[in-house]
Amino acid sequence: MVEQTVQIVSNEREADLYFRLVxxxxxxxxxxxxxxFAHVRILPLREALLRRPFSIFQVSGSTLSILYKTIGKGTExxxxxxxxxxxxxxxxxxxxxxxxxxxxxxxxxxxxxxGMAALYLLAQRSPQKGIVFVGGRRRVDILCEEEFRALxxxxxxxxxxxxxxxKGLLTEALLTELKRRTPGRxxxxxxxxxxxxxxxxxxxxxxxxxxxxxxxHMGCGIGVCLACVVPIKAGDSWEYRRTCTEGPVxxxxxxxxxxxx
Amino acid sequence: MNLSVKIGTLTxxxxxxxxxxxxGYGVEYSQLINLNQLGAVVVKGxxxxxxxxxxxxxxxxxxxGLINAIGLQGxxxxxxxxxxxxxxxxxxxxxxxxxxxxxxxxxxEVARRFDALGGxxxxxxxxxxxxxxxxxxxxxTDVRLLSQVVxxxxxxxxxxxxxxxxxxxxxxxxxxxxxxxxxxxxxxxMNSFPAMAIDIETRRPRxxxxxxxxxxxxxxPIAIKLVxxxxxxxxxxxxxxxxxxxxxxxxxxxxxxxxxxxxxxxxFYEPQTALQVIAGLxxxxxxxxxxxxxxxxxxxxxxx
Numbered sequence: 001m002v003e004q005t006v007q008i009v010s011n012e013r014e015a016d017l018y019f020r021l022v023x024x025x026x027x028x029x030x031x032x033x034x035x036x037f038a039h040v041r042i043l044p045l046r047e048a049l050l051r052r053p054f055s056i057f058q059v060s061g062s063t064l065s066i067l068y069k070t071i072g073k074g075t076e077x078x079x080x081x082x083x084x085x086x087x088x089x090x091x092x093x094x095x096x097x098x099x100x101x102x103x104x105x106x107x108x109x110x111x112x113x114x115g116m117a118a119l120y121l122l123a124q125r126s127p128q129k130g131i132v133f134v135g136g137r138r139r140v141d142i143l144c145e146e147e148f149r150a151l152x153x154x155x156x157x158x159x160x161x162x163x164x165x166x167k168g169l170l171t172e173a174l175l176t177e178l179k180r181r182t183p184g185r186x187x188x189x190x191x192x193x194x195x196x197x198x199x200x201x202x203x204x205x206x207x208x209x210x211x212x213x214x215x216x217h218m219g220c221g222i223g224v225c226l227a228c229v230v231p232i233k234a235g236d237s238w239e240y241r242r243t244c245t246e247g248p249v250x251x252x253x254x255x256x257x258x259x260x261x
Numbered sequence: 262m263n264l265s266v267k268i269g270t271l272t273x274x275x276x277x278x279x280x281x282x283x284x285g286y287g288v289e290y291s292q293l294i295n296l297n298q299l300g301a302v303v304v305k306g307x308x309x310x311x312x313x314x315x316x317x318x319x320x321x322x323x324x325x326g327l328i329n330a331i332g333l334q335g336x337x338x339x340x341x342x343x344x345x346x347x348x349x350x351x352x353x354x355x356x357x358x359x360x361x362x363x364x365x366x367x368x369x370e371v372a373r374r375f376d377a378l379g380g381x382x383x384x385x386x387x388x389x390x391x392x393x394x395x396x397x398x399x400x401x402t403d404v405r406l407l408s409q410v411v412x413x414x415x416x417x418x419x420x421x422x423x424x425x426x427x428x429x430x431x432x433x434x435x436x437x438x439x440x441x442x443x444x445x446x447x448x449x450x451m452n453s454f455p456a457m458a459i460d461i462e463t464r465r466p467r468x469x470x471x472x473x474x475x476x477x478x479x480x481x482p483i484a485i486k487l488v489x490x491x492x493x494x495x496x497x498x499x500x501x502x503x504x505x506x507x508x509x510x511x512x513x514x515x516x517x518x519x520x521x522x523x524x525x526x527x528x529f530y531e532p533q534t535a536l537q538v539i540a541g542l543x544x545x546x547x548x549x550x551x552x553x554x555x556x557x558x559x560x561x562x563x564x565x
Contacts, residue, residue: 001292003532041530047325049477049530088531090293217318219327220529222293224285224305226331227320240314240334 001222002027003090008083009063016140017070018114019079021054026062028091034122035096035190035213035249038066039221041088042078052078053218053244055118055190056092057144067117067143093221094248097188097211102127105186105209109133109153110174110199112191113141118213119190120147129153130185131177135170135195139163171198178206187252189213200252210252216243231259262546263553264539266300266520268498269421269446271355271383273300273521276554277511277539280502280525281306281359281385281425282331283476286345287352293532296352298539300521303357304345306387309371311337321458321467326477326504327526328456330470333361333390333397338374346378355382357423361390361397365406369413376418384420386410386445389427389452390474401427401452404435408443415444423500425449426491428480433487434494441495449500449523450488454480477526478504485517492518492559506534508541518559 006023014020028038039051052074054066070076081087099122100107107130109119116134123132132148135158142164148155157165158173166173170191187210189199196212203210219225221244229240230247238256241247264275278301284290287302296302314334321328336344349356358375362368368386375381388410390397400406411424424440426433428451437448453474458467466472484503492499501519505511506527514522527534542554551557 003293047478048322049325049327049526050322051530090532217320219320219329222532223289224283225320225329225529226314226334227317227329229314229317229319229334 001090001093002031003088004028005086006089008081008085008087010083011079011081013079014067014143018143019068019070020057021066021068021078022063023065023087023089024063025089025091028089029059029062029064032056032059032064032092032121033096034099034125035118036092036094037221037248038064038089038091039093039218040078042074042081043086043088044081045074045077048073050219051088051090051221053093053221055213057117057120059121067114069114090221094244095246097122097213097249099125100128100186104128105184106130108174108177108185108187110170110187110189110191110195112136112170112195114143115190115213116144116148119188120144122188123148123151123153131156133158133170133174133177135159135173137161170195171202174199174202178202178208181206186210197257200255200257203252211249212252212255213248214243214250214255215248218244220244231256262543263555264542264546266498266554268383268423268500268521271421274354275300275539275542276515276521277535277542278357278500278521278523279303279528279535280523281387283525283528286341286349287356288345288348290528290532291348294536297354298536299354301355301357301382302349302352303385303523304341304349304359305335306333306359306361306390307335307338307341307371308333308361308363309338309367311335311340316469318467318469321473323458323475324479326475326479327529328458328468328473328475329453330468330473332470338371342378350380357383357385359385359387359425361387365409365413368410369417372414373417376420381420383423383446384414384418385423385425385449386414387425387452389425398427398429398452401425401436402430404439407436408439411440411443411445421446423447423449425452427452428454428483428487433491437491437494441497445497447498447500447520448491448495449502450491450519451484451503454483476504478506480504481510481513485513488514488519489517489561505538506531508538508545511538511542512545512557515554515557516559516561518561520558
């Protein structure tokens with residue numbers, strides 16, 4: 001974990017509300033593991049105090065990139081920042097995905113929308129190439145498909161409105177594939193909570209291991225404020241664990257979805 | 262140049278500490294800052310047994326502030342001693358342990374356990390957390406109960422006792438005086454303000470706990486006023502806190518009458534804040550030819 005001032009190299013609109021940010025972060029980029037995140041202080045935000053967490057998308061030498069959607073004041077202000085401007089970044093943070101060992105499981109990646117970003121490094125560093133299932137509401141929500149194909153991965157796209165790929169839910173396409181019962185597979189997922197729950201259920205049904213990247217309101221990002229907790233099984237009960245430190249990636253069998261309601 | 266101050270029998274190398282609940286157990290920040298440069302490390306509130314804490318969402322960001330309802334999640338006395346004490350014990354700066362309970366007896370028992378541990382710098386009594394059903398603020402908003410809690414802890418330990426007061430009272434002076442009379446060596450002023458935020462689209466509260474405690478720069482002027490009032494009411498030192506994010510903020514607290522300060526919410530967004538404040542204090546003293554930090558304490562001039 002390193003805190004450093006990073007300089008924006010580029011910050012361009014990818015499509016619709018999605019942007020791609022590249023920063024020079026020599027202290028952070030070389031340390032990044034798949035599924036980890038960076039906690040970013042956007043200085044022009046002023047009276048919005050907290051840092052914003054972003055999954056790290058790609059790493060190249062001393063630079064790293066982030067794929068984000070403008071969903072609030074933080075990301076809107078960020079989207080207006082220009083090359084040469086600076087951000088404060090703490091990273092890499094969190095416990096990420098387990099890269100499969102050589103001749104280990106074949107990964108099936110499941111990405112809801114820009115959840116794709118959190119899975120890219122895993123695809124790049126996995127010795128086995130697998131299948132990426134990516135879903136969104138509309139065509140415009142499907143991002144970085146070509147980048148996964150360029151790694152030699154198969155990409156299966158679903159959109160809820162049928163404007164691109166197969167019409168329907170991502171988890172339906174995943175179910176179809178799982179029914180083939182090809183052995184030696186493992187699931188890795190990032191996306192909205194209902195999707196992650198559904199992936200967890202499918203993993204249980206087909207007796208597969210699944211690693212899920214969970215999302216919860218984050219404060220400090222380094223484990224002290226205890227804002228970002230999720231219920232995780234512990235013995236015959238459960239306890240709150242931090243998505244910023246023990247997570248964001250958890251084994252689906254450990255998540256006590258029903259506990260904290 | 263002297264920056265050291267005394268809190269009871271405890272000497273701090275400089276007046277800058279951190280607020281309980283914003284600094285974990287110190288170890289979390291050790292990769293980002295040199296903890297040995299702080300005045301003291303103050304850990305998150307600990308009661309006798311482990312505490313699960315409140316459901317999520319536990320925090321919401323508001324203009325220049327943060328509302329939280331964490332619910333004092335923690336490992337309990339034994340869990341703390343096993344997991345965190347070996348690290349803290351090895352630091353060169355004192356550790357102040359924030360303690361709480363749901364009964365007077367539990368406060369005293371936790372105080373006794375930490376007294377027996379050896380090596381603790383001071384105990385801070387949390388009688389002011391707004392986010393738990395039992396314990397916390399119920400002791401800090403009733404003068405009689407406050408005296409009982411402080412008195413019961415005083416009986417079982419010679420460690421410096423710091424009572425962390427609630428801002429949620431009509432006048433802070435009687436509480437400050439009651440804590441002093443019951444044997445408190447110092448006061449922490451203040452804890453968070455009870456607060457609430459609503460999502461207008463869903464008409465739901467932003468926090469699962471419905472209400473929480475407001476912290477951050479937006480509460481600083483209120484905290485300054487409370488420190489100033491309490492400083493006039495008691496002779497014991499005050500640790501001032503509430504929205505400090507710069508050297509100037511810290512100096513305001515000192516001038517209002519605080520002997521030391523604590524950086525709180527700012528730790529969440531800028532972990533370097535406390536160290537920047539320490540450097541800034543030195544610079545301010547140099548520029549103003551102040552040899553001893555104590556010259557600043559309570560130096561506000563309210564007469565024309």
